Amino acid sequence: MAKPTLLAFLLILIFNITSSSFSATAAGDDSVYESFLQCLESNTNPQEEISKLVYSQSSTSYTSVLRAYIRNARYNTSATPKPVVIVTPTQISHVQATVICTKKVGYQLKIRSGGHDYDGISYVSDMPFFVLDMFNLRSIEVNVNDESATVQAGATLERTLEQNATDVVYKWQLVAPQTSNDLFMRMLLQPVTRNGNQTIRASIVALYLGNSDSLVALLGKEFPELGLKKEDCNETSWIQSVMWWDESQNLGKSPDVLLDRNPNDANFLKRKSDYVQNPISKDGLEWLWKKMIEVGKTGLVFNPYGGRMNEIPASETPFPHRAGNLFKVQYSVNWEEAGSEADKNFMTQIRRLYSYMTPFVSKNPRSTYLNYRDLDIGVMEAGKDSFEQGSVYGYKYFNDNFDRLVKVKTAVDPENFFRNEQSIPTLPNVEHDSGVTAGGSTSRSISSMLILIIHPHKAQNLTRMKRSPRHRSPSPASKD
Numbered sequence: 001m002a003k004p005t006l007l008a009f010l011l012i013l014i015f016n017i018t019s020s021s022f023s024a025t026a027a028g029d030d031s032v033y034e035s036f037l038q039c040l041e042s043n044t045n046p047q048e049e050i051s052k053l054v055y056s057q058s059s060t061s062y063t064s065v066l067r068a069y070i071r072n073a074r075y076n077t078s079a080t081p082k083p084v085v086i087v088t089p090t091q092i093s094h095v096q097a098t099v100i101c102t103k104k105v106g107y108q109l110k111i112r113s114g115g116h117d118y119d120g121i122s123y124v125s126d127m128p129f130f131v132l133d134m135f136n137l138r139s140i141e142v143n144v145n146d147e148s149a150t151v152q153a154g155a156t157l158e159r160t161l162e163q164n165a166t167d168v169v170y171k172w173q174l175v176a177p178q179t180s181n182d183l184f185m186r187m188l189l190q191p192v193t194r195n196g197n198q199t200i201r202a203s204i205v206a207l208y209l210g211n212s213d214s215l216v217a218l219l220g221k222e223f224p225e226l227g228l229k230k231e232d233c234n235e236t237s238w239i240q241s242v243m244w245w246d247e248s249q250n251l252g253k254s255p256d257v258l259l260d261r262n263p264n265d266a267n268f269l270k271r272k273s274d275y276v277q278n279p280i281s282k283d284g285l286e287w288l289w290k291k292m293i294e295v296g297k298t299g300l301v302f303n304p305y306g307g308r309m310n311e312i313p314a315s316e317t318p319f320p321h322r323a324g325n326l327f328k329v330q331y332s333v334n335w336e337e338a339g340s341e342a343d344k345n346f347m348t349q350i351r352r353l354y355s356y357m358t359p360f361v362s363k364n365p366r367s368t369y370l371n372y373r374d375l376d377i378g379v380m381e382a383g384k385d386s387f388e389q390g391s392v393y394g395y396k397y398f399n400d401n402f403d404r405l406v407k408v409k410t411a412v413d414p415e416n417f418f419r420n421e422q423s424i425p426t427l428p429n430v431e432h433d434s435g436v437t438a439g440g441s442t443s444r445s446i447s448s449m450l451i452l453i454i455h456p457h458k459a460q461n462l463t464r465m466k467r468s469p470r471h472r473s474p475s476p477a478s479k480d
């Protein structure tokens with residue numbers, strides 16, 4: 001984790017050193033590749049042969065390189081805007097040269113690491129753009145020495161509405177955010193068909209750091225409605241729990257499967273998010289089930305907060321969603337049909353459900369989780385007032401920390417070179433070349449080791465769902 005931070009810092013530093021050296025003039029796509037390449041070569045060591053790491057649209061590998069890290073099939077169509085050039089650095093100096101030369105030719109630079117951005121903003125733009133693709137820079141150093149992890153984890157318990165799911169979901173809201181710090185219990189809610197009827201399936205997926213006896217005792221006291229028994233539990237190693245979270249059918253396989261980068265493995269999907277700060281009443285839940293069934297396929301994932309999240313002050317890091325939040329909601333829909341009709345249908349579904357959730361979720365701002373990128377909550381358009389537009393999504397993602405982020409951004413990148421549809425904006429009305437410092441003025445007040453795998457449960461009023469090697473988590477959203 002330290003490396004990307006360091007790299008981002010380096011990018012910013014280099015930009016500041018070089019930003020005044022060039023004037024940004026967009027050239028035509030035909031000539032821009034050549035001048036960009038020349039610039040790269042003059043800014044890197046000749047032996048590095050950087051030209052082999054640059055792909056223009058006429059390169060035979062261009063399409064496969066571009067597609068390799070597209071994780072959402074919605075952005076893998078012929079209509080999706082494509083970068084003029086993709087650069088795939090193998091050294092820090094290549095990154096530096098790419099930043100310098102992209103700025104020189106006046107194109108937008110999109111930076112892609114894993115390509116998991118849900119709305120594809122690391123590799124799509126409406127403006128002429130290059131992609132700085134970081135996939136070659138991926139070394140990981142772990143110092144294990146005598147560290148030994150004793151960990152526990154993972155559970156699925158499934159109920160449907162006919163089996164008192166409302167009571168369980170209601171109780172989950174009270175227990176999951178305040179239970180032991182060793183227990184993470186995620187709730188998955190999905191419309192399903194049972195015996196020809198539409199209903200809602202509620203499943204719990206959990207990670208527990210401890211043995212099965214202590215978990216059964218804990219939940220027997222705090223959450224007796226689950227009826228958890230020791231024989232429903234499996235204990236396994238930490239690394240196997242990682243495999244299970246990644247894909248439940250991977251349990252028991254070699255961890256080497258985690259090294260499979262699975263290029264071109266993308267669904268059509270959309271994600272949105274919310275935060276819930278007060279428990280949703282049972283009446284509210286019953287109403288929500290009706291709306292979910294009415295909407296169609298979109299599922300909800302409730303991720304409990306509390307625990308360590310509560311202990312870190314909201315202003316300590318940019319991530320602001322700390323004490324006061326019971327859980328985060330992920331809205332999740334995947335589909336397989338290509339084309340605009342399916343796209344419109346599923347996008348409408350998820351937006352409707354998001355709208356129905358309004359009474360239950362945080363307000364002023366309606367907070368949002370940055371990792372579940374959602375361009376619906378506002379975008380920064382090129383040439384428009386970036387601060388006004390950035391404030392719309394910025395306060396949702398960062399709450400009061402947004403103000404500080406804007407000040408930092410204004411200080412280190414006053415020309416807003418490093419930008420995307422939802423990047424941090426600069427303050428308005430600053431002289432770009434006057435060396436503005438953090439704290440510049442604004443035209444408005446910017447307020448602001450053992451792992452436990454619990455198998456599907458077999459209680460009196462539950463349907464036993466036997467786990468087979470092919471069994472998958474009850475919702476695709478369970479991976480996110």
Ligand SMILES: Cc1cc2nc3c(=O)[nH]c(=O)nc-3n(C[C@H](O)[C@H](O)[C@H](O)COP(=O)(O)OP(=O)(O)OC[C@H]3O[C@@H](n4cnc5c(N)ncnc54)[C@H](O)[C@@H]3O)c2cc1C
Nearest residue numbers: 008071110111112113114115116117118121122371479480
């Ligand atoms: C299948 C799937 C599962 C997911 N599961 C989870 C989950 O369980 N929990 C969770 O929190 N999130 C989850 N996410 C969301 C994901 O973690 C975030 O979108 C994350 O930001 C992805 O990082 P990335 O490097 O893969 O994305 P990218 O698409 O490469 O980049 C994301 C953003 O960061 C910018 N960027 C990338 N690299 C750099 C760089 N070196 N310097 C500056 N800017 C850069 C990009 O331009 C873009 O704006 C999931 C996403 C997918 C597709």
